[in-house]
Amino acid sequence: MGVHFYHYTKGWHPSATMGVFGSAAACSKLLKLSEERTATALAIAASLASGIKANFGTMTKPLHIGQCTRNACSRR
Numbered sequence: 001m002g003v004h005f006y007h008y009t010k011g012w013h014p015s016a017t018m019g020v021f022g023s024a025a026a027c028s029k030l031l032k033l034s035e036e037r038t039a040t041a042l043a044i045a046a047s048l049a050s051g052i053k054a055n056f057g058t059m060t061k062p063l064h065i066g067q068c069t070r071n072a073c074s075r076r
Helices: 019-030 035-050 060-073
Strands: none
Touching: 019 035, 035 060
8 A cells, every 4th residue: 555556557667666665664673773763774675766866975885786787696
């Protein structure tokens, strides 16, 4: 219910694009993270789900490249 069904009909898989937020939120709660650290975890989750440009200039941008490499190598 977090996104309109339009998201799915346009070809996006909500488990992949939205599930990362639920996982990050659940882990943040289990780890009893502060509000600031939870926000950071959710921001990194957003970045890994979509590669947002807001992370340019941060250490998360190189993480995108590492994820690409990891995903490519695991598909052999």
